[in-house]
Amino acid sequence: MSSRQATAQTNLDAISRNFDQVRQLAPSSKIMAVIKADAYGHGAAQVAKKLKQADAFAVARVSEAVKLREAGVGGTICLLEGVMNREDLNLASIYELQVVVHSEDQLELMTRSGARRDVWLKIDTGMGRLGIRPEKADSALQKLDQQRLIGLMTHFAQSDEVGAELTVRQIEKIRSISRQLYRHNPAAAVISMANSAGIMAHADSRSDWIRPGLMLYGASPLADLEPDPDLHPAMHFSAPVISIRDIKVGDSVGYGSIWTTERDTRIAVVGAGYADGYPREMAQGTPVLVNGERRRLVGRVSMDMITVELEKSDVVEMGDHVTLWGEGLPVEEIARCAGTIPYTLTCGIAGRVRRTFRGEVRG
């Protein structure tokens, strides 16, 4: 950690252990590891190469899948948003991608294109975003009779609330649709519904296939709970001290002079700001780790830096790295300080941040 740059380190061994944890929770489910958005900012190609034990990978878009194939990632890759047009469909064929079909438009496109592909039929059981309406499921299935159906997919709207009524209804709904459709096509018996929150909070959503994302990266989607001790944080975001200054009682720090010290104290200026992915919305007093000790963010987050109040006893040198989230500082907690969720923090790491990997598998 001696680099003088903001650094996001991905611990691939932690991701592997989190995967094993998913396996333990759902030993009879196949696992589609969700690595969209560059594996939530953790490096999709590296994560895919590490998780050889995954039964499949999932991304949102064709461009993400193509990148993975070009990086040498084999195995099954599923397109959660399916395809938009003929060009996407061709790419799906060339790169052997599974395609989720979630709309009438996509059904049309598939029917017209002739070629046989591996498809999931996505049903909207209450999310109200993507998916065929339940009453259209039967006719949709018929339109897919030239395709190789893998199963039915659905997505939860409220699974991050433990015991949510809607989730229970969604689980019942997809099971009942599956029971009806399976008479026309045995593959419709196969169901995929759970995301991380489903896996963690709704045991009966751990069906044939599960789709963990966030929990692989060691963060919990369950808003009200403490970080799960069985999950290992996979991202360590840190930045170097670029200046240390003494300030006197009554001095203000940073843009807008929103923070003024009530005592003589010392400030560390740390080289990461909102242009690196440390949100400007971060609350005053948000913790950072200086030599493993919690210290407070003071003053407004700038584009390239933040300011942290030091204690008298702190021995800090220029270039020392301050932890912004990661080991010892849960990303869930930091997300709350910014009024957001862990997903947006890890996904938001900017391109200029240095990237490193622990436990990388080459080739």
Ligand SMILES: *Cc1c(COP(=O)(O)O)cnc(C)c1O
């Ligand atoms: C992103 C996504 C997931 C993974 O969700 P997590 O909350 O990160 O576990 C699963 N399924 C679909 C359809 C998704 O879009």
